[in-house]
Every structure is written in structure tokens, then in C-alpha cells.
Amino acid sequence: MNNIYMPHLAEIKEVIDESPDTRTFRLKFKDSDTAERFDFKAGQFAEYSAFGDGESTFCIASSPTRKDFLECSFKVYGKVTQALHRLNKGDTIGIRGPYGNWFPLDELKGKNLLFIAGGIGIAPVRCVIDNVLDMRNEFKDLTIICGARSVSDLIYKQEIKEWKARTDIKTIITVDPGGENASWDGEVGFVPAVIEKTAPPSDNTAVILCGPPVMIKFTMPVLTKLGFKDEDVYTTLENRMKCGLGKCGRCNIGNVYVCKDGPVFTYAQIKRLPQEF
């Protein structure tokens, strides 16, 4: 029987502590066939199992262009993330996926890209960034604006360092006021304020925006002011999901099932949905 709820097993090859409550797992499928067949696009998500505690949904954080391993990052919130946090290198987890739609990178080729990420929202954005960097010449200017509550909450410090080192990307990192420390050399301020200050040009530019709802709420007016169109802003919805298959009904908003019709939506699409996310 083709059991759509049956996950693939993967081994935790590496555990990276990004911040006190956020972790990245580097995963490798136990079955090499699965590893070969597991194809995904930037923005898609998966269901990760900690057997005994359940499944949790988060995006795939590594780029589809880098196939030797899969990465995911999660923040400890609930039962499953707590259980995942207890696991060590060498332990086994389950993965179902990839699910959902993706950022339409093919359509965005030839454009400038502006990446805006806050908190754990940087995980899907990182996937896109890495993907884009692996085909750098297909895109024009790249700008990354990335925010965290404090320096210690900032995740992907290693990746950020690499992005910063590159000359073909403009990378701006900010922490919320009060979250800086003595050695902090980045910006201090909330993401919307930093965007307003940097004022990236809006022509021929698509925005990839991920972060907590409150950040998105305050960022959108700024983007509009800077001339970005709702259709050019791509973001993700984070409704609660269980099955990831468009069955369990949990993520239904209006006539979309976020897990199948999403999670990537343009801001224009989101505006047309019932505001239940």
C-alpha cells in the first residue's frame, strides 16, 4: 500500500547550535535511493518526525542545488521541537516531503532580488539565497536584510559571514534595539526601519520576505512606500499543519490549503484571503 503518511528515515549527521533555542540539523537519508529521488524546490517544506512525540512542519533550509545533504532549522516551541532538540548526532528522524509550492525562481530570473528575513524566517530565505547564489549570473543585484531580536538570537552566523564576504551581494544584518552587544558591528534597529533607511530600489525587483507576522505587518507599508508592488513580494504563510498533504483541514484558509496551495504566496494573493493566519 502506498502510505502517504510514511516518512523516510534520515540520520542526523551534524547538529549545529545556532542560538540558545534554535538548532540546525544536517540530515542524510538512510536509504540512498530516497536521497537520489528526494527532489525539491526552494520554499518547499517537509514534515519532520521525532518518533514518539510526533511530526512538526518546517521548511527545508538547504538549497536544492546542494544535494549531498538536507538541512533544517527549528526553534524550540512545542512538544515535537523539544523532542527534536533532545536528539543527538547519529540519531534517526523521519522526513516526509517535499510538500507545498515554491518561490518561482525561474520567473524571477533577470530580476534584482531583495531578501528580507526576521528571526527563524531566515531559514526559508537562506534556502533561496543559496539556490540563487548557485546560479548567481541569472540574477541581477542581490540584497539581504536580515534581523534578529538580539545578537545571540541571530542564526546562520556562519552563512552570514560567507554572504558578507562576497562582493556580489549586499548584506545588511540588524538586531532589535537593546539586543546588541559590545562587539556588534551590524545595524541596530527593527527590520522595517532598516529597510526604510537603506531604501533599496524597487524597479525590476522581487522581494522574498519571511519572518514573524508582526514584522511582515510593519514591513509591508514600508515596501509599498518604496514602490514595491504587492505582486512582487513573495512571502510564506505559517499556518499550523499536520498532514502536509491537503487532507487534515488544519491549514485551510478560504479556498486554499496552505500546505498544498502554499506556503509561498505573493502579498497580493494573501490580501485576497480571509485574514486567518
Place this chain on the structure above:
Amino acid sequence: MKIGVFICHCGENISRTVDCPRVARVCESYPGVEYAIDYKYMCSDPGQNMIRDAIREKGLDAIVVGSCSPHMHERTFRNAAVSAGINPFLVEIANLREHCSWVHDDVEAATQKAIELVRMAIEKVKRDKPLSKINVPVTKRVLVIGGGIAGIQAALDTANAGYEVVLVEKEPSIGGHMSQLSETFPTLDCSQCILTPRMVEVYQHPKIKLLTYSEVVKIEGFIGNFKATIKKKARHINEELCSGCGLCITKCPTKKKAYNSFEEDLAFRPAVYIPFPQAVPNIPVIDESVCMYYKNGKCGMCVKVCDRGAIDFDQKDTMLVADIGAIIVATGFKLYNIDKKAADSKYKGYGEYGYGKYRDVIDGLQFERIASASGPTAGEIKRPSDGKVPKKIVFIQCVGSRDDSKGISYCSKICCMYTAKHAMLYKHKVHDGEAYIFYMDIRAGGKMYEEFVRRAIEEDDVKYIRGRVSRIYEENGKYIVKGEDTIAGMPVEIDADLVVLATAMIPQENSAALARTIGIPYDKYGFFNEAHPKLRPVESTTAGVFLAGACQSPRDIPESVAMASAAACKATILLSSDTLEREPVVAKVNEDLCAGCFYCKKVCPFGAIEVKDVKDMNGIVYKEVAYINQGVCQGCGTCTATCLSKSIELAGFNNEEIFAEIAAL
């Protein structure tokens, strides 16, 4: 999470019945266990180093030690873990010695059980959260409850150490039972003579605030931060104005209206009185129940004679509130009232001895007053009924004590000594008198105690009869004491003039109610429980509350004084630091989920739970939730089990941890 498992052999204590290497091997195969090893003595220095090294080298996040009871070495292993950088609350102990190897013979069964015990600890430690100690400030003032010799000693020691003391005594004067005694064993020195200077010292001490005729009605708060509410009963005499001249007492027309309780009801007193001449403070009290003024509004003689205008008929009870850092409870004892005023229902009386029926059947304290130079007979031994000097006197020991059938199983400890003293005093005063003592055993353990009893027998010719008295009845002005001599194996009958019963020492009236007010446990008799019978004899289980004297169990004077000094010392240790660290095992409310039923508040034994208002955007209260004062909470967790919505968790023993233990079974 990487867990290290360390299995101790405890020499052979564990390894004799538990296959320690196998336990370690099996545990290593459990998820999350990074490292497992067994060792001869985990608590030894090399053992602890092994733990430290493993934590550092393997990058362990938490450890489980399979060893002796956590009550033995939990602290040792926690300290070891802390020194290697692990939070002490990420250490769990599996009790493989007391709960396993020592109580089982079968190696296979014991090993299997040991594995399961360790597995439970592993699962618990996986869910343990790091905790840190709670700091609370300390109020530098001690409350001493009870002004007997123990309370006096505790107050003086504490005050001399430089801390403020509030001494609360329910009677009009301090002094307690010791002030009633004639002479004290085994030295036969005058009780009043050694006590009075101490009483005066208390009165004059600048650090001691003395509240007589007062009672503690409420204790709130917690160690270092108690709040005591004290009821100062109306004396109807202005303490500020009274000079203690005593004119009101001598002029009071109600001369013999009330029994004098200080004289154990062997004498009378007027409506306005001081309990005894050396009373501290030397300020009288007006007894409303007998005063003419309160009966018919007339009289007022005392007002007329008091030139300082100190009489205040309108005085009311007042409530004082004091911030307190530590409490010393020294409420003492009372004597078992056999049928005197319908004895406590939980004890069965001694109707067969005729106490209360025959005026010449008295108890030990009454005899003390008769023998006392300041007593109603001015120290002459006279019997209460007709004032005749008794020629034959019978003392009966263990009346109430050591008698399960009457409800008291314990030995009152001091009766053997004071009865010997009584007999001796009698013989010293009535040289031709005969003194008989019925005893069960003579318990004279103590410095010079045995010698004292020997003296009574050998020098003063006190006749000891080993046996119980079955009945006492009156015949021709004599009291026929029928008993048996179990050594001679024959019945005994003595026609006594006076019978003195050494009745049991029992806790003060309402000791249980007081214990609940303060929040300390007590035993089935009402004696307060010490925290540990051997190692913490003067501490109650409630942090910051200490015990002194006979409120904890029958004690004689030197023991009471020693306990008082010890309690004072414990209290001053507590007060010597500005803040104190508390174990973080306290409960916490999830305010989002709390439904505000306050069952938790109802069950909290410490009053640690308060009502907290949750307001909406307009500042209107829309919900009330429970809030736990972490300083007050003692961490019993009763609230967590009572909470229906499971919105309270006890740190260190939270529900997830216990579920994990159950799941690992």
C-alpha cells in the same frame, strides 16, 4: 542531549547484588546516553573526577548517577557536576543501594530493577530544566513565642548576638512553669532565685520587645520574611502609666473571687492581680470575668486608688504586626489533667485515683506550690483539705505516661526526678513523715541524676515500690492506696494523708492550632516535629521556624535551655546574612491557562498563592489568575495535583518529568 551514566559499586554494597558493569552496559544502549561507566566509589575523589572529566571530554549535558540514596550524596554529585559546568538540577540519582542492592538477594532481579531505576532517571533527566537558586532578603528580627525558661533563654541569646527580638507570652508575666517550681533537681537550688534575674534581664534588654498577655494569631510569609500578627489582650491597665505599686490589688474588694492559677488553684486572687510577686512586667491585669465594674458598672475602687490614672476599663484588644526573619517556638507544656476539668477527650482520665474528687489527691505542680516558700502554705507541707501536715504521703509515677490505654505512649521523662525531689523535700520538712513512691522504672539518666535518686532512697529513706496503683479511696480522712509490689509479688495497701500524682507532660492547649497558624507539623499528641530527630533537633521542617523546650517533647530545664540556645544560634545564623538562597524547587503558574478557580490557593499549606488581576486594554480586570510567591512556596506540589487544568508546574518535579519516569518503567 548527551547524557552520562555513572554506576557506583559502593565498594561491594551495590555490586554484591547488582551487576554494575551490566547496568552500565545496558544503559549505554539507551537513546541519549553518550557515555556510561561503573566504578568502585563514585563519591570518592577519583570517582568525582571521573564524572568531571567525562562531562568535559564527552560534552555531556546531563548526568545520572546510580548510587546510594539521593539523601546521602545528591549534593556531592551536584557539586561535582557544577564544577564541570553542568546545572545542578541536570543531575539525577538512581537509588541503587538503599532501594535495591541492600533490600534484594536475587542478583538477576536486583540487576534488572537497577537497570529500570537508572532508565527512569535517564528519562527524567532528559526533561529536566536547568534551575537556579532563588535569593530572598532577610528581616533581622526574631519572634520568640513563649516566655518560659526556653523562650527567655532564646530571646536573651538572640538579643545578645545583636538582633532584635519580639518575645510573646500569653500570660501576664513571663517565667512559665519554672517560676512555679520550689527547688530544682538535682541541685535543690531555688528555682525563683536563678530564674528571676533572667526575667529582669529580658525586661531591660534594649533589643527585646516584650509582649506579655499577648498571642500570635497569624503568621504569613516565609523564611526571612515572615509577617506576624500578634493580639495584645486588653489588660485594662495602661502599661505606660502603671508604676506597679500594687495598691489597686490590695484595695480590690473582690478578694477571693477567682482561683489563682499560678498557685495551681490552691489559692485565690482578686479581680485585679499580678500572677506572682516577682512577675515581669510588674503590671497587674484586670480579670473582666470577676471584676465588679464589668458586672454592674459600679465599684471602680482601683480607679480611685491609682494616683497615676493607669486604670483603663475601655481598653480593647489590639493587633500588632511585626516583620520577622525567624521564629523560635517555645510554648512549653502543661500537665495531663486527669479528670480535673473533664480531661481532653482524646485521653482517658484516671477516675480510679480520685483526682478532682479528693482534695488531697494532687498533681506534681500543686505539690511544687505547697513546697514553695512563696506558695500558699509559705513552704510548709500542709494538705489542701484541712491544712494538716501529712504524715504519710504517696507519690505515684507514670500517671498517664507510658500508658497506651490512656492515650499516651511516651515517657514524660522528668517525673522520676521531680518525684524523688518531692519526696526528698517532704522528708526534709516533715522528718517523721513516711514517703512512698510507686514507680514502673526509675529513669534517672543525666548528670548527677542517678546519684540524686540514690540519695532519696538511701539518705532520706524514701520507700520505692515497684508497681502500679489500682485504686484510691477515702476512709476516715485517710486515702487508701491499693496497689501491688511487683518485686515482692504481693498487694500493697497504704493509708496516706496526701497523694501526689506525677501526671504526664502534654503539649500546651491549642498547640495543634498554633502549629497550623505557624505552618509547622506536629505529632499525634500535639508536640511539634523537629526536622530530623538526630541531626536537626531544634529546627522545624518549615524553614526559618525553630523549636525550643518542652513544646517539642518532654524536656527538663537544662535540656530546654540547651535547646533554646541552639535554636537562638540557628536563628542568628539565618539572620547573619542579608539575603538567603532557596532551593528553586517551587511551583509556577502558567497565567495564560490558569482558569482562576483558586483551588490551589485553598490547598496551599503556606499561603504562597495570591490572586493576580489580568486586565484588558482598557485596564478593566477580565480575569483573575493565581500567582505563586516564590519566596513563600516550599515546593510541596500539592497545588499542581489539585489544579484541574494542569496550569501549575513544580520545578524539578514537573509533570513531564514524572510522566517520563512512568513511561520508562
Place this chain on the structure above:
Amino acid sequence: MNFKMDEKIISKEDLLKICQDVIAKGHTLLTPGMNEYFPVKDISQINLNSSALPAKTSYKSYVFPRSEPVLYYKRSKDDVQLIDVNVDGKNIIILGAKPCDTNSISIMRHLFNWDYSDEFFNLREKHFIIIGLMCSHYDEYCFCTSVGSSPVSDKGSDIFLIPLDENNFALRIITEKGKEFIEPYAEYLKPGDETRSKQVTENVKLPEVVFDSKEVYEWLGENFESPKWEGIGNLCLSCAQCAFVCPVCHCFDIVDEDYSYSEGRRMKNWDGCQFGNFTLHASGHNPRDIQSKRYRQRVNHKFRYYVDKFGEILCTGCGRCSRGCPVSIDIKEIVSNCKESV
């Protein structure tokens, strides 16, 4: 799937003989009782009564169990072993299904098969043989006619029965599956008389059509923020009785449960959109935090979203949800009065 209507006549006695045989073959035969569709142990339990109200619950749980394992797992330190579940492919014959129930499986089929196929559902459905029975009674909660069905509709049935008189039924073979099922019993079938059955069906009193589903669809689209929802939300107590007795509600939850230290299973359990924690995020955020939003979701999902997505109303008009509602909230009344002001 629909074949040319083929109508026969069968006597009650013969029908019961078929039932007897079905049971003897070890198939499950379900028939409606007062509370539920129950497996028949003895044919005396069968009561083919067209004038009964729908049982309190439908036979949904036989195709979509209220709680079923989707996999078993066994953990050890470095590995996890997964064991797949075999859905028991036992034939289930549902005898006397109400027309308001027969349709339910085909409505749910869309959901369980768009893109990803839920084989748990499909395998069970494959082994279903639904023998519908015309309905001749309705109460104040019935509204099948308003959602495009009717008491005489054979939609969703493999075989449909129409009582002609006390002892005889017209037997319509609707699907190939039905045909296959009935073929071995051809001996019991007598030639049909369509005029007779037509006469019976035409005489059935139909519940009044109380709303137009298209209008409701429109209204819902325009009145997402209507104050009406608040009023209903205040009355509704947030249980999921309505969802759990509904023949087409299909939301579920997935949870793991351990059975021992290392073994356990992953369960797929019914869930209800009326529960407050249905959409609750682990972070504490809840998109549908109050009952009015949840009730709005329920109605919208049934009468608008599902139509958008799959072209059918997610409702069969059986009225179970309203009949069982502890506070007597009547979905029919709500949608039929939707246009009235609050």
C-alpha cells in the same frame, strides 16, 4: 460509473436471504439502528424501515475511522524501525443506507484524492457496497433537498431499494460494483416495474427547499465579517459533536503514542474545526482564536470553500449536526436565514 438504470423487484424475504449469505461469507453487513450503523450478527436485527430518521452517526467511521494507526515505530539508540499498516480489505456491505448518507463517500473522495491519494480511505472505499434505501420521513432538521439531494435520490448508492409494499422492494442496480454484487443472487430477482416504483417515489413527501445553495455561496463570499457570526459564536459551546456526527466532515489530527519504552504508533484521529486548539500554533498564536471565527469557518468550508475546490457542497443535508447540537444550533436555519439582518 453510472450504468443504465436496471430495475428489478425483490421480496424482503429474499433480500434477507442475500444478507444471510453475505454474513456467512464473512463480509461485514452494516445496517442503521437508532444510534449508528452496526454490524449485523443475525438477520433478525435488520429492519428495513424507510421512515426512520437517520441514525445518530453515519457509516463514515468505516471508511475513515475515528482513530487509526498509520504506522508503527520501534526506536533504538541509533535506529528507528518503521512498520507499515495493512488496511484490512474486508468487504463491507451497507444495507439500508439513507440517501443523505450514500452521497457522503463520493463527496469525501475528492479530498482524499486530490494530488495525494490516501490509500487508507481508498482501500476501504473500494470494498464498500452501498445499498441505499429510499427515505420516506423527514423531521424539522432534514434539508437534503436544499443541498441538491433528495429522499429518493440514488446518488452514491451501488444498489438502491424502493419499498413497493410491505414485502417487496424495487431494486435498482446503479453501478458496476452493485451489479457484480447482485449477480450471484440473480435467482432472487424478479423483473421490475418502473411505473410502480415511480409512483412510490413521486408520492414521497419532500422536505421543503429552504435555501438556494448558490445564494448561500454568494452571501458567504460577501459576508465574511458579518456580525451574525458573533451571535452564533456566542451560543456555540465549541464541541465537535457536529463535526463528528457529520457524514462528510473529514478533518483529522496526527499524533504519536508510545506503548512501551521503545515502541509506539502514529495515529490519525478525527479532529474538529470547532475546537479552540485546532489551529493553535505551538507559539501560542491562534488564527481562529474565538468561536465565531471557527463557526464561520465551518459554514464557509461546507458551503463555499469546498465548492470552490471540488465543486460540491460539503453537506448532505442529513441534519445530524443540528439534531444533536446541545444548544440547538441549526445549520439549516443559519444558512437559510443568512440574508436576514441580525
Place this chain on the structure above:
Amino acid sequence: MDKEKWEPKIVAFVCNWCTYTGADLAGTSRMKYPANAKMIRVMCSGSIDPVFIIKAFERGADGVLVSGCHPNDCHYNAGNFHARRRWDFFHELLDFIGIEKERLQFSWISASEGKKFADVIAKVTKDIKTLGPFTAYKKMNSEFTAVFPEIQEVVKETIIKEKETV
């Protein structure tokens, strides 16, 4: 099933101050008692939730013991009094639902009653052995045990045996 060989699984929830310490004393005094009971230490008998007992039964416990300080001897004054009321109802409920009273037992054991602790454990173990495995509860897992036949053999065997007797 070999009833002689079968060893019951017993969970004891004990308070830290009295019963746990009493058990320590039993150990220090080298008293012997059966190894069936595994102890879970909580701070006070007042903090034991009835759901713990249900969880223990779910996890295959055949019997549960709850033990705390004697009345008035509670380290926290009154936790055990509240516990006493709670257990009165819970025990009555379980009895009504059809769970034998011996499956869940209670005791007050003070820190000085090492002997009593050993006796109580022996008694509970004996009672449960007499009652036999808690098959009624374990049968609820039968679907699961079919998948993992190697676990909980006991249950399976008893179920088979029961079927045979029927």
C-alpha cells in the same frame, strides 16, 4: 501462562520526606522485600495526580502504591490531608469502573518505619500476585501487541488463554 513465574509490575509513588526516607531506612537495616516495586519520588503525597496512576496502568503496571507521611506528620503540614480526600474519590471511582481495590493501594509510612515499608511492599506484591496480571487494562493494547508480538507476551498469552476458556 505460568502464573508461578509471572512477576507483577508495581509502581510506587512516594513522598520525599517520609516514605522515601523510610525506604532508605529499610535499606540501611538490610530488610528484604520483593523487587517488583519501582519507586517514583515526588516531594509530597499531595502532589501525586491521579492521572499518574492511569499512566502507570497504561504502561503496563499491575498495581500501584501511593505512600506519604502520616497525618499531621507531613513535611508540608497538610499535603497528605488533601491527598487523602483526593484518593478517597479516585479509589471509589476506580472501584465503580471495575478496577479491583487492591490494584491501587495507599499507605502512610514515616521516615522511621523501615520495617513497615518492607511489609507494605511485600503485601502489595502479594496482593497483586494473587489478583494476577491486569489483563483487563492490558487488553486495550491488544491491537498494538499484534504488531509487536515480542513485547508484552504475558498479555497475549492471557488473552489467548481466555479465549480458550470461553
Place this chain on the structure above:
Amino acid sequence: MEELREYAKELLEKKEVAAVIGYTQVSENRTKPIIITDPADASKLVFNEYCLNNLSVYLTKARINAMCRTKDKIMKLAICAKPCDVHSIVALIQENQVHRNDIVIISFNCHGAVKDFGYEFSGENLASKCITCETHKPLYFDKIFGEEKETPKASDAALARIEELESMTHEERFEYFNNEFDKCIKCYACRAVCPLCYCQRCITDKAIPRWIESSSHQRGNFSWNIVRAFHLSARCTGCGECDRACPMDIPLSLINRRMAMEAKKSFSYVSGRSLETPTLVGSFNEKDSDELFM
């Protein structure tokens, strides 16, 4: 009836109350709850033998309480309550969910309510709780309507059932209850209608730790039903709403009643009868029976 409507209208018009929670007629033998905020709607109120719901469940609903709190005024809630519903209100007051001064209790002289909607009121169709009811007059109220009438006689079938169950062996009882609980579909209608199940998040919805398995298989159902019954022990006032709400006809109130009998027998306590008596849960007596403990 007119008096009731007039009174409700007056309360609303004078803005003394934010809403009146009452009953309205749906069809001949059926009523349903209604929350009235507009004085004009007061005419929809009814009170009769078909007023079956225990409306006190609405008193703890956050959205309804929110109606009482406006920026400038805090208003009361009026509630129509049968004398037995007043017991629930008393329990809610004791558990700090409602303050006596925040509500207006409109009560009635009651002579019973129907067991099932849709049928005539009679001795046969009499709610189980009415058979043994001793409070035909409310214990607490602000306004009372209706005349005193005789309650139809009926036999106490529930008690007979309890006695019958108690005479069974443990195995038989376990079998019986396990089969009953097995029917449970975990719709939690019993919880939703229970006035005393007011928790913000029920124990069964907690995932860390998972207190009760959410699956509605035998084990999960068994746990849920035990915990539900235990949490209501000594609290349940016997309104019987759980029985009525249960779509699977599990005898929930039978267990509640059995536990209430225990409260009465061992502690002489009946829940929800007096505002002065302390609740049984959350209090203790040193003299409570020690029988259970070795």
C-alpha cells in the same frame, strides 16, 4: 411569561445588564438558548418544562463576559436558571468563576423538565435529575417567576442501575464500562456543555506532557472518561447536561451521580447547595477517614 419578558426588557432598557441569557421556543416541544442584548427581543423569552439547557455554562465564556465590560461601564449578566441550574451557579461562584454581584439570577418555581425534546412533558418524559429533585424552589435568586406545581412521579432508574452495577463483579463492571467508553468519539460535547468544565485549556488538550491520549481508541477513551469523572467528583451538581449532549449515549451522569453519592456518604457534602460551605475539593478535615491507608 409576560412578567419574565417585562422584567428582562426592563433590565436591558435600564442598562443594568449587558445581556439576558434565556430560553426561546423553537418548536412545540423544544426550546433553545438565546442571548438577548436588545430589549425588543425580550419578547422571545420563554420559560416552561422544555427549558432543558443549563445556561450557566455561558457564564464562564470569555466573549460573553466581554459584553459586560465597556470602557465606561461594567454591567451585569442576567441569566435564567432553573433551581437546579442555580446549583451550578453556586459552584461557579465558589470556584471564583462568577461573582454573585456580577449576575442577576432569574429563577423559577420548577416542577421538572423534559428528558428529551420533541415529546410531551410527562412522567415518562421527565429528566432523570428531576425524579430525585429536592429543590423545586431556587436556593439563591434575584427574581423568581412561576407557580409551584406538582412534579410528575417517576421511578429512579439511574439509582437502580447504579445498584445493579454495584452488585456485579469487578470484571463485569470493567467490561460494561469499557464497552460504554469504547463508544466515545471524543467530540467533547460532554465537556462543552458542562458548566464546571470551564478550564481555559482542558487537561486532555495538553501535549506537554500528553496527559490523556487524544486517540479515541479504548485506552484513550478509558483515560478520558475516568479523568472527566474524577475532575467532576465532589464538584458535579448533577445537571445531567453531559448525558444529554453525548451523541453516543454513554452513561456519563451515572458515574457523576455515583461520585456524588460518595461525597454525600463520606463527607455529607452535596455540591452547589450553599455559598457558605467550603468546597470539598480544596479543604480537608483531620478527622477524614483513614481507612484507605495502610
